[in-house]
Amino acid sequence: MINSLYIAKTGMQAQQTQLDVISNNLANVSTNGFKRSTAVFQDLIYQNLRQVGANSTEQATLPTGMQIGLGVSSVATSRSFAEGRLEQSASNFDVAIDGQGFFQVTMPDGTTGYTRDGKFEIDANGTMVTATGLPVASGITVPIGAKSVSISGDGTVSATLAGDTAPTNIGMIALARFINPPGLTPLGGNLYAESAASGQPDTTAPGTDGMGKLMQGFLETSNVNVVQELVSMIATQRAYELNSKAIQTSDQMLQKLGQL
Incomplete structure (x- = not known):
């Protein structure tokens, strides 16, 4: 009893x-x-x-x-x-991943964090950062006076400068994937960290070797x-x-x- x-x-x-x-x-x-x-x-x-x-x-x-x-x-x-629904947004710097992969951002201690949240902004120095101010790991900086910024499906970031007709390549957004994504350590703030259970990241360009492609002007919602x-x-x-x-x-x- x-x-x-x-x-x-x-x-x-x-x-x-x-x-x-x-x-x-x-x-x-x-x-x-x-x-x-x-x-x-x-x-x-x-x-x-x-x-x-x-x-x-x-x-x-x-x-x-x-x-x-x-x-x-x-x-x-x-x-x-599982991938959440992709919704069109009003910001030109919003990016969604259609398929596998994580964005890479530089943490305050210099390590790399991983996220599916592509709500990016430009800080006072022109650096592409997350909503909390963490820079994208590839270090993309938008030049002063850029008229427009485009992000292609393969991660190439281009800016059209004043007086130029052809866009200028200013960087590349590479994605990372893991053999066991549920093994990632959640850090809060839409961020994850690599762990022994997740395995080491496989970093490659979007849209290649099964990696998801990028969609500018979209955001991935919660699943x-x-x-x-x-x-x-x-x-x-x-x-x-x-x-x-x-x-x-x-x-x-x-x-x-x-x-x-």
């Missing part, structure tokens, strides 16, 4: 973790390039009260055993890197499906209620036992 109290408690904890993950997904439904997560669970160790295959007599063995589970635990959050998250939230709520009901039932049974 005491085991049922603990088992139901682990179930409530697991469903609370699930709700936390769902809440984070819904909170970021409008975040550019956000990738939804799901909680991963596993059952806990079992009490083996009767071994499968043990001898029941000298000539017979048990076809089944008797194992009592001790509940559930959350072991991971798995992130889906969160609101309807799916709401259905998961209802299922999580019901599971939480059932586990709490199991605790109440166990408590009532213990009260009855105490009255004997």
